[in-house]
Amino acid sequence: xxxxxxxxxxxxxxxxxxxxxxxxxxxxxxxxxxxxxxxxxxxxxxxxxxxxxxxxxxxxxxxxxxxxxxxxxxxxxxxxxxxxxxxxxxxxxxxxxxxxxxxxxxxxxxxxxxxxxxxxxxxxxxxxxxxxxxxxxxxxxxxxxxxxxxxxxxxxxxxxxxxxxxxxxxxxxxxxxxxxxxxxxxxxxxxxxxxxxxxxxxxxxxxxxxxxxxxxxxxxxxxxxxxxxxxxxxxxxxxxxxxxxxxxxxxxxxxxxxxxxxxxxxxxxxxxxx
Amino acid sequence: xxxxxxxxxxxxxxxxxxxxxxxxxxxxxxxxxxxxxxxxxxxxxxxxxxxxxxxxxxxxxxxxxxxxxxxxxxxxxxxxxxxxxxxxxxxxxxxxxxxxxxxxxxxxxxxxxxxxxxxxxxxxxxxxxxxxxxxxxxxxxxxxxxxxxxxxxxxxxxxxxxxxxxxxxxxxxxxxxxxxxxxxxxxxxxxxxxxxxxxxxxxxxxxxxxxxxxxxxxxxxxxxxxxxxxxxxxxxxxxxxxxxxxxxxxxxxxxxxxxxxxxxxxxxxxxxxxxxxxx
Numbered sequence: 001x002x003x004x005x006x007x008x009x010x011x012x013x014x015x016x017x018x019x020x021x022x023x024x025x026x027x028x029x030x031x032x033x034x035x036x037x038x039x040x041x042x043x044x045x046x047x048x049x050x051x052x053x054x055x056x057x058x059x060x061x062x063x064x065x066x067x068x069x070x071x072x073x074x075x076x077x078x079x080x081x082x083x084x085x086x087x088x089x090x091x092x093x094x095x096x097x098x099x100x101x102x103x104x105x106x107x108x109x110x111x112x113x114x115x116x117x118x119x120x121x122x123x124x125x126x127x128x129x130x131x132x133x134x135x136x137x138x139x140x141x142x143x144x145x146x147x148x149x150x151x152x153x154x155x156x157x158x159x160x161x162x163x164x165x166x167x168x169x170x171x172x173x174x175x176x177x178x179x180x181x182x183x184x185x186x187x188x189x190x191x192x193x194x195x196x197x198x199x200x201x202x203x204x205x206x207x208x209x210x211x212x213x214x215x216x217x218x219x220x221x222x223x224x225x226x227x228x229x230x231x232x233x234x235x236x237x238x239x240x241x242x243x244x245x246x247x248x249x250x251x252x253x254x255x256x257x258x259x260x261x262x263x264x265x266x267x268x269x270x271x272x273x274x
Numbered sequence: 275x276x277x278x279x280x281x282x283x284x285x286x287x288x289x290x291x292x293x294x295x296x297x298x299x300x301x302x303x304x305x306x307x308x309x310x311x312x313x314x315x316x317x318x319x320x321x322x323x324x325x326x327x328x329x330x331x332x333x334x335x336x337x338x339x340x341x342x343x344x345x346x347x348x349x350x351x352x353x354x355x356x357x358x359x360x361x362x363x364x365x366x367x368x369x370x371x372x373x374x375x376x377x378x379x380x381x382x383x384x385x386x387x388x389x390x391x392x393x394x395x396x397x398x399x400x401x402x403x404x405x406x407x408x409x410x411x412x413x414x415x416x417x418x419x420x421x422x423x424x425x426x427x428x429x430x431x432x433x434x435x436x437x438x439x440x441x442x443x444x445x446x447x448x449x450x451x452x453x454x455x456x457x458x459x460x461x462x463x464x465x466x467x468x469x470x471x472x473x474x475x476x477x478x479x480x481x482x483x484x485x486x487x488x489x490x491x492x493x494x495x496x497x498x499x500x501x502x503x504x505x506x507x508x509x510x511x512x513x514x515x516x517x518x519x520x521x522x523x524x525x526x527x528x529x530x531x532x533x534x535x536x537x538x539x540x541x542x543x544x545x546x547x548x549x550x551x552x553x
Contacts, residue, residue, distance in 0.1 A: 055515030057514070064321065064326070230318055231516075234286070235282050235513060238318065
């Protein structure tokens with residue numbers, strides 16, 4: 001039993017696309033990398049929560065591809081379409097590099113139909129999709145509140161950018177995250193109708209349990225790109241998540257990089273703790 | 275052109291990148307007694323230059339393969355089932371069940387995992403699988419190049435009814451753990467040369483050889499075909515770049531159809547059969 005359909009329907013072939021690094025800006029422990037892509041399509045339909053795969057050849061010395069969240073897509077008739085990624089500083093990305101990209105892959109965060117208050121919860125570099133999501137939600141008139149956790153203040157993600165779009169940004173240590181989350185959910189000044197989260201799975205489970213317990217809508221990006229990712233294309237199954245009745249191997253299996261990565265929080269609450 | 279079991283654990287993922295009409299989808303590995311519904315949770319222990327240390331894919335139950343067969347049948351695709359079993363009875367039981375499925379006509383081939391088997395076990399297993407298979411069913415014996423007496427095991431496979439031999443160039447690191455990647459290409463080629471030479475000397479009857487391991491570029495596939503492979507199997511190379519499948523397929527077809535193609539091949543290419551098996 002599987003839990004959903006492939007995010008890209010068969011027949012709609014995802015092909016490798018060329019991209020050129022045009023700018024690299026420092027943002028804490030990350031670089032904001034801008035890539036110029038030749039086609040506006042399919043990037044115009046890209047949403048926060050989708051990701052790209054950078055394939056590698058054997059000559060590169062690496063046997064596994066790079067997988068990155070899409071941190072933004074901007075387009076205008078003069079400069080064309082630009083895709084933003086947040087990459088670790090130690091990757092040493094340089095302007096002028098030519099890349100091949102597979103993507104945008106997966107299913108992204110859907111914005112709420114009405115401009116309701118929302119809470120975004122993230123952990124360290126896993127919070128990349130929230131950076132762009134905050135921008136989009138603010139543009140739709142949603143009051144945005146952000147809760148970020150990190151074991152080191154340096155690992156918080158591009159706070160200047162987030163503070164520009166969010167009504168409030170709360171920072172917490174990982175051990176304080178559950179308490180901070182409950183405070184925000186119960187705070188009448190925040191009162192979020194929807195909770196979006198992008199973080200490692202244990203954090204996502206905490207968010208799902210706390211949010212659903214208060215009858216909030218919870219949507220999570222269930223792919224943890226901070227952990228080692230093998231393929232990012234749904235072939236290997238290293239990101240599989242067991243959901244359903246909980247018995248090992250007998251319940252449903254969710255493959256976030258194929259059927260997600262954004263899924264309802266209910267899927268995480270029903271599954272066994274991994 | 276074949277896909278490695280354990281590397282492509284969900285054909286829907288690969289279908290997003292291009293048409294699969296002439297590439298049999300891989301389903302499994304399937305094993306009697308397994309309760310798993312989907313191959314998954316690939317465990318990679320480490321990366322190195324040109325390869326990675328990973329665990330074997332866990333087996334799924336027959337119903338998971340039937341799901342893939344139904345999915346393939348709805349799209350006019352074919353399936354190669356990767357089969358594992360502790361006993362020959364287990365192998366036959368799974369195959370018997372799959373043969374009775376409504377979409378059994380999508381089964382283009384059955385690949386039996388005999389990487390850890392010795393000569394006698396290869397013979398017993400392939401014979402039992404042949405008994406349980408319909409006439410004309412393609413049977414592939416997956417043998418480890420790194421094991422002892424490759425020629426003897428290949429001879430047993432053919433004697434047992436295998437129509438092709440898959441040369442797995444993965445390096446065994448521990449029970450259930452393997453080293454895979456482009457760095458295994460040399461091992462695959464050595465196995466290939468060994469069997470091609472042995473066939474020429476009539477030390478085994480010869481059968482089409484499928485090289486599985488170290489194929490991570492068009493050029494490595496071309497080299498394998500020139501050395502005598504009738505087909506290639508892609509596995510972890512698709513993790514690095516799934517679009518490699520169509521580039522390698524074109525390269526292999528071009529190399530096989532080249533007038534200067536080597537005559538050293540040990541048998542007819544198994545992938546040239548593209549029509550479905552008659553029920």
